[in-house]
Amino acid sequence: xxxxxxxxxxxxxxxxxxxxxxxxxxxxxxxxxxxxxxxxxxxxxxxxxxxxxxxxxxxxxxxxxxxxxxxxxxxxxxxxxxxxxxxxxxxxxxxxxxxxxxxxxxxxxxxxxxxxxxxxxxxxxxxxxxxxxxxxxxxxxxx
Amino acid sequence: xxxxxxxxxxxxxxxxxxxxxxxxxxxxxxxxxxxxxxxxxxxxxxxxxxxxxxxxxxxxxxxxxxxxxxxxxxxxxxxxxxxxxxxxxxxxxxxxxxxxxxxxxxxxxxxxxxxxxxxxxxxxx
Numbered sequence: 001x002x003x004x005x006x007x008x009x010x011x012x013x014x015x016x017x018x019x020x021x022x023x024x025x026x027x028x029x030x031x032x033x034x035x036x037x038x039x040x041x042x043x044x045x046x047x048x049x050x051x052x053x054x055x056x057x058x059x060x061x062x063x064x065x066x067x068x069x070x071x072x073x074x075x076x077x078x079x080x081x082x083x084x085x086x087x088x089x090x091x092x093x094x095x096x097x098x099x100x101x102x103x104x105x106x107x108x109x110x111x112x113x114x115x116x117x118x119x120x121x122x123x124x125x126x127x128x129x130x131x132x133x134x135x136x137x138x139x140x141x142x143x
Numbered sequence: 144x145x146x147x148x149x150x151x152x153x154x155x156x157x158x159x160x161x162x163x164x165x166x167x168x169x170x171x172x173x174x175x176x177x178x179x180x181x182x183x184x185x186x187x188x189x190x191x192x193x194x195x196x197x198x199x200x201x202x203x204x205x206x207x208x209x210x211x212x213x214x215x216x217x218x219x220x221x222x223x224x225x226x227x228x229x230x231x232x233x234x235x236x237x238x239x240x241x242x243x244x245x246x247x248x249x250x251x252x253x254x255x256x257x258x259x260x261x262x263x264x265x266x267x268x
Contacts, residue, residue, distance in 0.1 A: 006156040007178040010149045011185020012192060014161060014230075017145030019193050026204035033259040046146070047233060053147025054238035057155050062239075067158035074159055075239070078226065081246045088224025089232075089247040093254020095217030098262065100204045102229045103222060104163040104186065106215075112190040119208055120215040127219020128168050 002069055015108045021046040024108045026100025026116075033097055150235050153182070162231020164222035225251070 022028040023043060031040035061073050096102050101109070101120045109117035150161040157178055163186070166179045206214065222228040225247050227236060232251075236244020 003157055003178050004181040006152055007159075007181035008185040010153040010157075010161060011182035011187075012149075012189050013145050013152065013185075014149035014163075014182075015186040015189025016193055017147075017149060019190060020145065023146075024190075026206070030204070030259055033255045034263055035256055036260055036264050047229075049144045050147035050150065050234045051238045053144050054150040054154075054234055055240075057151030058235070058239040061154050061158070067154070068156045069158075071156075071158040073154070076160065076226075076236075076241070076243075079241075079243055081243050084224045085226060085243065085247055086250050088221045088226065089250035090221070090254045091217045092221030092225055092228060093251035094258045095214040095221060096229075096251060097255040097258025098217070099206050099211050099214035101214070102163075102218065103167065104228070104230050107163065107167070107183070107186050108190055111187055112194075116204055116206070116208075116211055119211045120218075123212045123215025124219040125167075127216040127221075128164075128223055129219075130216070131220050131223035132168070 003071065006069065014104065017050070018105050018108050024105040024112075026105070029096075029100040029102075029105070033100075146230075146234060147238070150230070150238065154235070160231055160235045162227050162235060164228040165226075165231055168223060221251075 018024045021043070023046060028040065029043065031038065032043040034040075061067070061075070064073070066072060092102075099116075099120055101117065101124075103124060106117050106121045106124060110121060153159050153161040159178065161182075166182055169176065170179045170183070204211075218228075225232070227244065227247060229251075232241075232244040232247040237248060
């Protein structure tokens with residue numbers, strides 16, 4: 001129960017952070033990505049601020065056996081920088097640059113009744129499903 | 144800062160990474176995975192909470208429906224192959240000083256910069 005409560009709270013705060021910082025507004029995101037135009041660097045500060053606050057928590061997490069609620073820490077173990085990582089991130093960056101939405105802001109904009117966010121989120125989920133399908137074909141055992 | 148706080152809560156209490164794309168992709172109807180649904184519920188409800196205090200700033204994008212579909216597909220497939228998005232790699236990954244996340248973040252940022260450059264300045268007369 002506590003797990004769900006803290007998870008819900010984290011999601012709420014995350015969403016509020018995206019809204020207040022302007023990340024949930026594609027126009028602002030595109031202004032940040034537009035180096036050659038009227039560049040708006042403020043989202044870089046948002047990201048640095050988020051990293052600065054989160055970093056001590058991760059530092060602490062590495063020094064503990066279990067989380068404060070007794071859960072095991074599920075930290076990524078992958079270290080390899082391979083083609084999948086780079087090509088995937090490349091595709092993500094292009095899509096991000098076209099629409100100005102990344103996954104979090106798109107979800108946050110859904111209940112703000114932004115039709116464009118619905119179109120984007122639907123095709124994003126389709127893209128994720130496509131990935132799952134391709135992966136399951138590649139190794140049926142892992143699916 | 145709120146985003147960082149949210150990520151800090153999720154790792155310290157739940158032992159989980161606040162990576163939106165991974166959380167969405169991992170949603171299952173199993174009690175063990177309930178935290179994902181709870182997190183997403185919070186994320187989805189946040190604009191309603193925000194609206195209690197003030198109007199929600201309208202999301203503006205010049206992209207048309209077709210462009211949004213293509214962009215959504217690219218983002219959906221891309222974040223899965225890349226293993227994360229702005230939150231998982233950009234915030235959590237960099238916060239735990241992961242070189243892999245740095246590589247991913249530099250790549251998608253650069254791709255975003257170049258894409259916007261091409262769309263806004265590349266084809267201009």
